[in-house]
Amino acid sequence: MALSGIQIYKLLPQTNCKECGFPTCLAFAMKLAAKQVELSACPYVSEGSKTQLAESSAPPIRLISVKAGGLEVKAGNETVMFRHEKTFFNRPGLFVRVKSSLGVEAIKDLVTKADAYKVNYVGMDLVVDGFAVEADEEATFTEAIKAVRSATKRPLILIGNEFAIKSGLDNLSGENPLVYAANEANWEAMADIAKKYSTSLVVAGESLDDLAGLTEKLKVKGCEDLVLDLGLGHLGNRLAKSTQIRRLAIKKNFRTLGFPSITFANGHDGQDAIEAAQAIGKYSGFIVLDRFAPDLFYPLLVLRQNIYTDPQKPIQVQPGIYEINSPKADSPVLVTTNFSITYFSVANEVEGSGLPVWLLVTDAEGMSVLTAWAAGKFDSERIAKSVKEFGISDKVTKKQLVLPGHVAVLSGEVEEELPGWEIRVGPREAVDIPSFLKHAL
Numbered sequence: 353m354a355l356s357g358i359q360i361y362k363l364l365p366q367t368n369c370k371e372c373g374f375p376t377c378l379a380f381a382m383k384l385a386a387k388q389v390e391l392s393a394c395p396y397v398s399e400g401s402k403t404q405l406a407e408s409s410a411p412p413i414r415l416i417s418v419k420a421g422g423l424e425v426k427a428g429n430e431t432v433m434f435r436h437e438k439t440f441f442n443r444p445g446l447f448v449r450v451k452s453s454l455g456v457e458a459i460k461d462l463v464t465k466a467d468a469y470k471v472n473y474v475g476m477d478l479v480v481d482g483f484a485v486e487a488d489e490e491a492t493f494t495e496a497i498k499a500v501r502s503a504t505k506r507p508l509i510l511i512g513n514e515f516a517i518k519s520g521l522d523n524l525s526g527e528n529p530l531v532y533a534a535n536e537a538n539w540e541a542m543a544d545i546a547k548k549y550s551t552s553l554v555v556a557g558e559s560l561d562d563l564a565g566l567t568e569k570l571k572v573k574g575c576e577d578l579v580l581d582l583g584l585g586h587l588g589n590r591l592a593k594s595t596q597i598r599r600l601a602i603k604k605n606f607r608t609l610g611f612p613s614i615t616f617a618n619g620h621d622g623q624d625a626i627e628a629a630q631a632i633g634k635y636s637g638f639i640v641l642d643r644f645a646p647d648l649f650y651p652l653l654v655l656r657q658n659i660y661t662d663p664q665k666p667i668q669v670q671p672g673i674y675e676i677n678s679p680k681a682d683s684p685v686l687v688t689t690n691f692s693i694t695y696f697s698v699a700n701e702v703e704g705s706g707l708p709v710w711l712l713v714t715d716a717e718g719m720s721v722l723t724a725w726a727a728g729k730f731d732s733e734r735i736a737k738s739v740k741e742f743g744i745s746d747k748v749t750k751k752q753l754v755l756p757g758h759v760a761v762l763s764g765e766v767e768e769e770l771p772g773w774e775i776r777v778g779p780r781e782a783v784d785i786p787s788f789l790k791h792a793l
């Protein structure tokens with residue numbers, strides 16, 4: 353039973369010491385009741401109170417970890433329905449399904465390609481998280497697992513009946529793959545396997561009632577690390593089920609369904625991309641795709657990255673001077689902010705132009721040009737401060753500074769702040785930078 357904010361407050365030290373980052377213990381208690389902070393943020397909770405608060409402080413959706421070697425895919429631990437309420441924490445793992453009937457050589461080929469695939473997005477490498485090995489041909493399952501393991505170190509999901517799963521796990525010592533799946537017919541055997549090998553277990557049922565019944569039985573058996581398979585069906589059904597489960601877990605604290613879910617995106621003619629995209633937004637922890645193709649994974653990896661970025665902490669690059677295309681003393685200096693998407697948009701266009709440029713990245717607290725300007729984080733003072741702090745004057749003789757077109761209004765003030773510099777106004781959009789560099793400077 354979840355405790356209210358007042359009940360939690362009574363269990364806190366009530367000294368208002370502020371070390372948790374909140375002005376009072378009551379404010380902290382309210383946040384804890386809303387699952388928006390961790391109990392560990394208060395260092396002074398007594399052991400007795402900790403026990404009583406364990407239920408309230410436990411995340412409404414259990415954290416599940418699938419590991420292999422040093423690599424890990426984590427799902428769960430989410431606390432909100434919508435990203436803008438706080439943030440989503442654990443990005444859903446994207447897995448490629450590999451059927452054992454495919455044959456050893458074809459499996460190695462597929463897994464090698466998918467394993468090596470990498471998208472560099474605003475300075476981050478985005479990759480496929482793992483592989484779901486399916487015993488569609490039981491006799492070849494062990495060989496299939498060995499073939500997959502010879503081509504990747506990434507975490508695995510094992511799909512098959514209890515006999516296949518057991519033989520597969522015997523070949524994966526020291527790993528914690530996710531096992532698929534316990535259902536009404538085999539749950540006891542699967543529970544025994546999950547406990548023996550310390551793996552997480554997927555629970556499959558037609559309805560939410562079926563799932564709830566199974567998770568209760570598995571918990572009694574000692575299996576706590578569970579993942580819910582919401583089943584196939586059209587997009588509307590999938591969305592309704594995943595939203596109901598999330599709402600029950602987060603809003604009603606219904607622990608019976610407080611687990612991350614798994615989605616199989618296996619539609620044809622591009623439908624798999626739509627199913628996976630929906631699952632990224634709402635609310636899968638593991639997503640299994642039936643095929644690997646760069647044009648399928650690229651948008652999914654980028655979408656996932658955008659949704660699972662903390663909206664209050666924009667992705668930033670380090671402020672400073674970036675040299676693009678080997679600039680010389682007479683090359684122009686372009687100014688931009690340290691919001692990573694802004695930086696990479698500008699840097700990519702300059703790089704593509706082949707023209708040498710000094711790119712001066714100003715600390716605007718990770719905001720884009722217009723947002724930072726509107727918030728007072730990108731003004732003439734900050735730009736002038738960057739020019740002085742990073743010593744760009746020592747590197748150039750021409751002293752030509754190009755402002756983003758969106759802040760043309762700042763040019764007069766920057767001129768006053770930086771005597772001796774010629775202030776130019778560049779284009780509003782990054783895409784127009786190459787033409788500006790060629791024809792306007």
Ligand code: SF4
Nearest residue numbers: 368369370372377394
């Ligand atoms: Fe209260 Fe603990 Fe926060 Fe201090 S750290 S204000 S004792 S909740």
